[in-house]
């Protein structure tokens with residue numbers, strides 16, 4: 001992410017925290033910044049492992065609760081169910097996901113025709129749709145390349161949580 005774009009995100013983050021009366025602490029800014037810089041849709045545990053280098057006294061629980069609070073106020077998204085621990089997404093704009101079922105990677109993509117997907121009338125009558133995301137499950141390029149040479153690839157998948 002470009003510096004200028006990152007600054008805009010941080011400014012928006014601080015503004016949203018203020019509107020929700022959430023105190024801006026160095027830890028919270030660091031957690032947000034770490035998530036924003038990651039393109040991996042990380043777990044709370046992945047964020048915790050980096051954050052504790054800068055804040056050795058921080059607990060996993062604090063990091064996890066902070067991320068859930070960020071999701072509550074809408075500055076980050078929780079990625080749709082994947083089976084493993086929760087994954088967080090710093091990009092709250094409409095976009096779609098590829099889920100690699102072998103390594104657990106979640107890859108962002110955009111596609112104009114998905115953005116224009118119709119909502120069936122029977123649904124829109126009884127259900128207010130606030131966001132649409134298409135999730136495609138499959139095997140990423142890295143995993144298909146290595147599937148014959150390295151069957152243990154799936155051990156990369158994060159299952160650790162607290």
Ligand SMILES: [Zn+2]
Nearest residue numbers: 100103140143
């Ligand atoms: Zn993969």
Ligand SMILES: [Zn+2]
Nearest residue numbers: 089091097108
């Ligand atoms: Zn995403």
